[in-house]
Amino acid sequence: MKCPSLLSTALAALALQLPLSLVKAHGYMTIPTGRTTDTINDMDNTGACDSDQPGTVTEFSAGQEIDVQWTRNNHIGGFIRFALAPSDDVSHDSLDAGAFFYVCREVNCDLKECTDDFCGDDPGSADNEIKCGTTITLPEYLESGDYVLQWTWFAAGSSYGHIGWTTGNYRTCADIRLTTSGNATETGKPACPTFVGGDRVTEMESKGDDQCFYFDTNDLVTQEVKYDDEEGYTRYLYGIPAEMERCGGGNSTENASEAASGSVGADAQESSTGSSPAEVESGNDSEIGDEGAVDSSSDSGSEGVAAPSAGESHCRTKRRV
Template identity: 35%
Template sequence: MLFKYLSVVGILSTICVGHGILNFPKSRGNVQWQGTCSAGAGCKGPCDSPKADSPFNSQFNEKTTYTRGQEIEVSWKRLNHPGGFVRLSIASFDDSDNWDSFNNNVVKYTCYETNCGPDDPNDNTFGHLNGPGSQKCSTKLTIPDNLADGSYTLQWVWYGGGIYYGQVDTSFGEYYGCSDFKVSGGNSQTSDKPEAAFQGGDITYPNTDSCKYWGSNKVGDCNFGDRQPSPKDGELLSQSLEPCMHGPPKQGKPDGM
């Protein structure tokens, strides 16, 4: 009995470590939240740090350059949490502190666990396929042809993720990350803005037009508004506003898809 108890405690501590971070292309990063941007911790986006703090501003920073029509990989680590959606949007670098610029220029939605999952698929401590694991997750993104040559920002949003501190019927708040880049050449520029695409199918619902998620399927529902946490000495959970919502996992598409 003691061994079983210690095993569960060990798994719980593992599943609570680390949260959603854009891995590639490299995100701006930040100092205040140790590189992450969690709405529950008080980081409200739209990026992990404001435009003024982006390394892109430095003349010594090597700028990543893509061409129109180029397909790139966008990746993140699962970091011990299952479920949810990833939304990818592109705005001009100059407008990258503006939420509307990203909300109006969504390029793609996909499942958070689109091609990744738990380390042990038979571990059902927190439910079917909800165990710990930090596999690489990724999707492909094509640079839209309507972008003129210039400087842009890719926004990555994870929302609808689940299981906060071992509570299987809880959803996380949103996480944000941004990567700055330049567009130069490639396909001829067009005036038509592409419609947002949705790539469904994840570890729980493979080969379907859906994803597993908790809480809400809409960006903005779990950003906690203007609220900020009120940390108290010795109370770890007071450092966050989490969880966002309560309820069992669901199957579905992003709002509007």
């Protein structure tokens, strides 16, 4: 049986599910308790937090492993960065300098009906219902005191019904108090933050837990890119956060010209920052957009694998762990 083409599948999914995808918001951190329960886009770098007003203070110890959780809201891939700064010095510069932990955005998401790389939230789920989350370890090098824990989501795709549009960067801040000092206050902050990879798509595609599935760029940038949908599929890559590359930590970004199911041919382009799955199987993609003309300008050096032309069959067998 011939598999539907990417474009016909996209249009079918759009017709069935676009109304739901349009009403979904973006995301915010729900655990620990943040200053607001709002989604704050910071593409202009105008605010380090979702609010300037301090909120509920949660107490922890330096070096403690803590639970963190956030909303998914249909969007695909990306990274989460955690940073800490003293509560009396909350700025972009201080929080950028205080980045200490990165994870994949789509880790441990409580989806029940997701069967492909580009699926939205479960059909019928409410806004902010689907949560993702993990545990992180607070730094050992900090003294006791009051801090702001900043959560930043970036490098996620699929927005307003367009699979090739970036979602922007979102931030939540939580007020915390370290009741004890760490055991490494004399040695200071290490050269690299901690990075823990592995997400929904890397598990489905047997890619291992040393990287994440992300859209277009692995760095925190302020440019919002808008590719047409056919190009958009090729802009989803596997790799590690750019900060980990710059500081020499973590694992090397995979530079492979293979799709998730195998070789894609000699004319495939390789990415300078990661490898693209380049394919989408037929299924329920609640954030797939239309074919309308969209601004495709971008400074990204990433090159994905070309999407199939209209009418080309595109079958794939999933590998699961």
